[in-house]
Each structure stands twice: as C-alpha cells, then as structure tokens.
Amino acid sequence: MKTIRLTTSQALVKFLNQQYIHVDGNEFPFVEGIFTIFGHGNVLGVGQALEQDSGHLKVIQGKNEQGMAHAAVAYSKQKLRQRIYAVTTSVGPGSANLATAAGTALANNIPVLFLPGDTFATRQPDPVLQQIEQEYSIAVTTNDALKPVSRYWDRITRPEQLMSSLIRAFEVMTDPAKAGPATICLSQDVAGEAFDYDEKFFERRVHYLDRKAPVDRELKGAAELIKESRKPVILVGGGAKYSQAAEILKSLSEKHSIPLVETQAGKSTVEASFKNNLGGLGVTGTLSANKAAREADLIIGIGTRYTDFATSSKTAFNFENTKFLNINVSRMQAYKLDAFQVVADAKTALEQLAPMLEGYTSEFGGNIDELKQEWLTERDRLSKVSFTRENFNPEIKGHFSQEVLNEYADALNTELAQTKALITVNETIAPESNIIAAAGSLPGDLQRVWNPGSPNSYHLEYGYSCMGYEVSGALGVKLADPAREVYALVGDGSFLMLHSELITAIQYGHKINVVLFDNSGFGCISNLQMGNGMGSYLCEFRTQDNQILNIDYAKVAEGYGAKVYRVNTAEGLKEALEDAKKQRGSTLIEVKVLPKTMTDGYDSWWNVGVAEVSNKESIQKSHEMRQEQLKEARQY
Ligand SMILES: Cc1ncc(C[n+]2csc(CCOP(=O)(O)OP(=O)(O)O)c2C)c(N)n1
Numbered sequence: 302m303k304t305i306r307l308t309t310s311q312a313l314v315k316f317l318n319q320q321y322i323h324v325d326g327n328e329f330p331f332v333e334g335i336f337t338i339f340g341h342g343n344v345l346g347v348g349q350a351l352e353q354d355s356g357h358l359k360v361i362q363g364k365n366e367q368g369m370a371h372a373a374v375a376y377s378k379q380k381l382r383q384r385i386y387a388v389t390t391s392v393g394p395g396s397a398n399l400a401t402a403a404g405t406a407l408a409n410n411i412p413v414l415f416l417p418g419d420t421f422a423t424r425q426p427d428p429v430l431q432q433i434e435q436e437y438s439i440a441v442t443t444n445d446a447l448k449p450v451s452r453y454w455d456r457i458t459r460p461e462q463l464m465s466s467l468i469r470a471f472e473v474m475t476d477p478a479k480a481g482p483a484t485i486c487l488s489q490d491v492a493g494e495a496f497d498y499d500e501k502f503f504e505r506r507v508h509y510l511d512r513k514a515p516v517d518r519e520l521k522g523a524a525e526l527i528k529e530s531r532k533p534v535i536l537v538g539g540g541a542k543y544s545q546a547a548e549i550l551k552s553l554s555e556k557h558s559i560p561l562v563e564t565q566a567g568k569s570t571v572e573a574s575f576k577n578n579l580g581g582l583g584v585t586g587t588l589s590a591n592k593a594a595r596e597a598d599l600i601i602g603i604g605t606r607y608t609d610f611a612t613s614s615k616t617a618f619n620f621e622n623t624k625f626l627n628i629n630v631s632r633m634q635a636y637k638l639d640a641f642q643v644v645a646d647a648k649t650a651l652e653q654l655a656p657m658l659e660g661y662t663s664e665f666g667g668n669i670d671e672l673k674q675e676w677l678t679e680r681d682r683l684s685k686v687s688f689t690r691e692n693f694n695p696e697i698k699g700h701f702s703q704e705v706l707n708e709y710a711d712a713l714n715t716e717l718a719q720t721k722a723l724i725t726v727n728e729t730i731a732p733e734s735n736i737i738a739a740a741g742s743l744p745g746d747l748q749r750v751w752n753p754g755s756p757n758s759y760h761l762e763y764g765y766s767c768m769g770y771e772v773s774g775a776l777g778v779k780l781a782d783p784a785r786e787v788y789a790l791v792g793d794g795s796f797l798m799l800h801s802e803l804i805t806a807i808q809y810g811h812k813i814n815v816v817l818f819d820n821s822g823f824g825c826i827s828n829l830q831m832g833n834g835m836g837s838y839l840c841e842f843r844t845q846d847n848q849i850l851n852i853d854y855a856k857v858a859e860g861y862g863a864k865v866y867r868v869n870t871a872e873g874l875k876e877a878l879e880d881a882k883k884q885r886g887s888t889l890i891e892v893k894v895l896p897k898t899m900t901d902g903y904d905s906w907w908n909v910g911v912a913e914v915s916n917k918e919s920i921q922k923s924h925e926m927r928q929e930q931l932k933e934a935r936q937y
C-alpha cells in the first residue's frame with residue numbers, strides 16, 4: 302500500500318479537490334470552494350492546509366458564519382444541487398452560528414458541507430476556550446446542537462476516521478433523495494495531527510447523479526389515474542426544478558390541457574408567460590391557481606413537500622373528490638396525502654408517462670385561459686395601487702386607520718405601495734436577472750405578482766423562511782451565476798437581522814444588488830397578529846415615545862462601499878434600477894414603502910396557533926373561525 306503522510310486537514314482538502322459529479326453525461330468538480338472564518342478552532346488545522354495547497358478550491362473569507370453558510374446554501378440551490386461550497390468555522394460560537402443555516406439547508410434539501418472545529422480529542426487542556434462544559438457528559442460539545450439540523454453528522458477524533466466519514470458525507474450530498482447538509486466536526490488537535498493515508502483515498506472519485514426511473518407498476522398506475530380524472534392539476538415543486546423538467550411539463554400541460562400551479566421552490570421551473578401556468582398555490586398563491594386546485598379531482602404533485610403554505614394548511618383541495626399522484630425521488634415525500642406514489646426522477650417519470658397518455662384531454666378546456674386572464678387583470682390592478690390621504694383602502698384592510706397610514710407616509714416620506722414597487726422592479730430589471738428572497742411579506746407578494754423572465758431566476762428560500770438569507774444568499778447566487786445580475790429583495794427586518802456578507806460581496810468584487818423594502822416594521826407579522834384579533838403589538842419599529850423609526854439604511858451600505866439610492870416613488874425606483882445596472886460594484890436601493898400595502902391572501906387559509914382564551918372578543922372570534930376552518934381541513 303502506498304501512503305502519503307498528511308494532517309487530517311490536509312487530507313480533507315486534498316480529498317475535496319478530487320470529488321466529481323456526473324450529471325446527464327457531463328462531469329465536473331463537485332466542490333467549488335470553501336468559505337472560512339478562522340479562529341483557534343480551525344486556523345492551524347484547516348487554515349494551514351488551505352494556505353499550503355487549496356488546489357482548485359476558491360477560498361473566501363466570510364463575515365458571519367450564518368451568513369457565509371447561507372451563501373453556500375444559496376450557491377448550491379442556484380446550481381440545482383449539482384455543486385457546493387464547503388464552510389469551515391472555529392469551535393463554540395463559530396460553529397453554533399451554523400445552526401440556523403444548517404436548518405435552512407435541511408428544510409430545503411440542499412447539499413452543503415459544514416466543517417466546524419470541535420474541542421480537543423485528547424481532552425488534555427479541557428475546558429478549552431469556548432467549550433460549554435456540560436456536567437452530565439464531557440463528550441457533549443456545541444456541535445451536538447448541529448445533529449438535528451444535519452442530514453449527516455460525524456465527529457473526527459482520530460485522523461483515520463476522516464476517510465469513512467467523508468465518503469459517507471459525499472454519498473449523502475450527491476443523492477437527490479437525501480441531499481442536505483453534511484456536518485463533519487473536526488477536533489481541533491486532530492485537525493493538525495498527521496497520519497499515513499492510503500493514496501487510493503485521494504484518487505478521482507465520481508458521484509453519479511443518475512435519474513431514477515419509475516417501475517412499470519408505477520407508470521401504469523399513474524397513467525390510469527390521469528386518464529380517469531376529469532380535472533387534473535399539476536403542482537410544480539422544487540423537485541421539478543432540480544430535475545429540469547420544464548419542457549416535458551409544458552408539453553404535457555399543453556397536449557392534455559392540464560393547468561400548472563407552483564410552489565415557491567417550483568416557481569421559475571416553467572416561465573410565468575407559459576399559457577397554462579396559473580402561478581403560486583396556497584396561502585401565498587394566486588386566486589386563479591387556488592380556484593383551479595379546488596376544482597381539481599387529481600393533484601399531480603411533482604417534487605413537492607406539500608407544506609402548509611402550499612396546501613393552505615390542507616384546505617386548498619376538495620379532499621372529498623380529489624386524489625393525489627406524487628412523483629418524488631424521496632419516498633417520504635411521495636407518501637404524503639395518501640397519494641399514489643411514483644418514486645422517481647420527475648423528468649424521467651414524466652417522459653416515460655407521456656406516451657401512455659395519448660388521446661387524453663382534461664375538461665378544463667378554455668377555463669385555463671379565463672383563470673389566467675383573471676389573474677393578469679388582478680396583477681395589473683396591484684401595479685396601480687396609489688395612496689390617498691383620505692379614504693385609502695390598502696390591500697390589508699382594517700388594521701391601520703387612515704391617521705396611522707398618514708403618519709407612516711409622513712415619517713417615511715413616502716406614498717409608495719409595496720405591490721407597485723415590486724411590479725416596477727419586475728418590469729425594469731433585465732428578464733434574465735436572478736432574484737432572491739426568503740422572509741417577511743415579500744415572499745407572498747413575489748409568489749403572486751413576480752413574473753420570472755427566465756428559468757431558475759426566482760430563488761425563494763421558503764422551506765425555513767429564514768430572515769437574513771436574502772443578502773447572504775445573493776452572494777451565493779452571484780458566485781453560481783456570475784454573468785447575470787442578482788437582486789436581493791429584502792424587508793427592513795430581514796436586513797437588520799443579517800447582511801454581513803454584503804461586505805464580502807464588495808470586498809471580492811462580486812456585484813450584488815440589494816433592494817430594501819423599508820416599511821419600518823415586521824410587517825407580515827403585524828398583519829398576522831392584527832388579522833387574528835390582536836392589537837398592533839411590538840411589530841412596528843417605534844421609539845419609546847411612539848415615533849416611527851426612519852432609518853437611513855442607504856447610509857449604512859454607503860459606509861461599506863456600496864453605491865446607494867434612496868427612493869420613494871415608482872419613477873425614482875426605475876431610475877435607480879437603471880443606474881444600478883451600469884455599476885460594476887454592489888448597490889443598495891432603499892425603497893420606503895407604506896405598511897399594509899402588500900398583497901393579502903387569495904381564498905386561502907393558514908392554520909396558526911390562535912389563543913383559545915383571551916381578554917379580547919376579536920381574538921375569541923378569530924379562534925372560533927379557526928375551529929370552523931379546521932372542520933374543512935384534512936386531518937393529516
Ligand atoms: C430568523 C427568523 N426569525 C424570525 C422569523 C419570523 N418572522 C418572519 S417574517 C418576520 C418579519 C419580517 O420583517 P421584514 O423583513 O421587515 O418584512 P415585512 O414583513 O415587513 O415585509 C419575522 C420576525 C423568521 N422568519 N426568521
């Protein structure tokens with residue numbers, strides 16, 4: 302056996318350089334690079350190995366562990382899970398900061414490699430700086446908190462363990478049915494320890510992202526269900542996008558007159574302009590998609606997790622008459638809603654199903670065009686909402702009085718409605734631009750009114766809906782797709798929570814554009830509380846003496862080195878966007894918008910935990926309404 306003497310970290314970096322992925326006949330390196338924040342827990346191990354020889358890996362210095370990990374998650378998501386960045390952190394708080402991002406990756410089924418530092422395997426200096434010291438077990442460290450948010454988790458306490466551990470991690474990350482975060486914790490002493498590694502371990506390794514085909518039984522059952530149905534609807538989920546199933550989806554939809562509706566992750570698989578695409582389904586869906594889903598007698602769920610937002614907490618369908626056919630690479634997902642299961646790759650399954658559906662046409666007929674037109678008319682109305690100082694009727698009705706709305710207009714010096722601003726952005730940026738969002742009121746508005754101009758240009762993290770993903774994620778999207786402009790659409794609350802990687806983007810010259818919608822508050826949560834009978838309680842950004850905060854976010858970003866714009870009209874927004882296109886460096890456009898001017902629910906319901914007893918009649922009413930809605934909802 303030929304061996305090579307390397308430290309654990311040197312072996313790790315050498316191995317990362319030899320991992321390839323094979324997709325549809327193309328082969329390329331799977332690990333593009335590594336994000337780093339060094340501390341004593343990783344600088345002398347992984348840091349030393351990268352300084353000595355990082356190979357082809359691009360090494361990027363992050364600013365916040367959660368932020369750089371979110372950038373890595375967004376990179377992988379934008380690359381349709383075919384390529385990753387790894388993330389190295391120090392021990393203790395550095396690794397704890399990964400937990401939020403790991404949850405984001407797991408909920409969204411996104412492969413990413415986390416390499417947090419750990420305590421000493423020898424335990425000689427214990428407790429080391431940043432060791433939590435649990436009384437019940439010396440073996441427990443901060444990194445154990447990453448177990449529930451990792452698809453694969455291991456701790457390296459001997460250099461030779463690295464070999465089996467890495468092979469398992471890469472098997473998990475490159476399996477579409479299991480893809481998610483792999484976490485390998487490196488004991489900080491072991492990271493620098495040497496071992497005679499078998500050279501074979503470092504040979505080029507190819508991971509095959511093969512398309513799993515359905516079996517005959519699955520195909521026959523699926524074809525029968527579709528042919529028996531009168532009004533089938535296809536629900537396009539993230540799995541359809543990752544499988545790149547656009548062409549076959551459009552062809553089936555056109556040929557058999559089957560409307561398409563979308564989840565957040567599925568949006569931009571098929572372009573918005575496709576005639577049978579009725580847009581988002583569920584709580585943040587369009588009225589047209591929600592109507593079609595309620596009429597359906599068969600839902601063909603393609604690569605979807607059926608979250609509460611997509612199913613309107615299991616009220617979006619007529620469960621008495623509706624059957625479900627799920628095509629999913631994951632058996633766990635395919636089993637949902639007692640569906641007929643096809644455990645297979647979306648594109649392959651649909652292509653094999655196509656010839657079995659010859660001659661079939663749904664009964665939707667011209668109704669699809671009517672539904673589509675209905676939504677376009679509504680979108681047009683939303684693009685024209687304009688504020689008035691008297692009798693203004695915002696989209697979110699009955700929460701703020703005219704007096705309070707006027708107060709906001711004065712404090713933020715704006716009369717701009719969020720829906721109008723968003724549609725202005727959609728109509729001004731180049732159609733091939735990527736947009737990214739994650740939390741707040743923007744995801745709902747986007748799923749309804751945003752018309753993606755090109756495939757895979759709508760990047761919504763709505764599995765975890767993690768505030769702070771937007772700006773960090775924009776850096777990941779830019780790294781994944783440098784030729785296109787990327788726009789992070791972010792609320793003021795989300796921006797405040799985390800935007801450290803804006804500095805990383807500026808530092809490395811990866812241009813990102815941040816469009817910051819400032820309504821001075823946690824707007825969507827204000828809607829949620831007031832929509833369920835509460836008052837306005839701690840969701841507005843106000844001082845102790847009740848003054849609305851008017852923060853100069855542009856000044857903050859200017860301080861970092863971004864080109865900034867302050868806008869409060871649609872025309873100003875257009876001008877800023879046009880100028881931002883000409884910039885070589887990162888930009889931030891601060892858009893002051895009025896609260897309560899985001900879109901409302903379109904015939905949808907969200908099951909939330911309303912108080913059963915309270916001192917307010919309005920809350921009791923809301924609870925009663927919830928109990929009524931629950932009677933309509935499917936139980937599981
Ligand atoms: C990390 C994290 N913490 C808390 C939440 C809960 N949450 C969802 S939206 C929201 C407020 C968002 O405010 P902002 O970004 O200003 O968007 P707006 O609703 O005002 O458009 C909060 C607190 C979350 N999604 N993520």
Ligand SMILES: O=C1C[C@@H](O)[C@H](O)[C@@H](O)C1=O
Nearest residue numbers: 739740741742744766825
């Ligand atoms: O609690 C939430 C409410 C949603 O409206 C919002 O989009 C999401 O970010 C969230 O966490």
Ligand SMILES: [Mg+2]
Nearest residue numbers: 792793822824
């Ligand atoms: Mg806000």
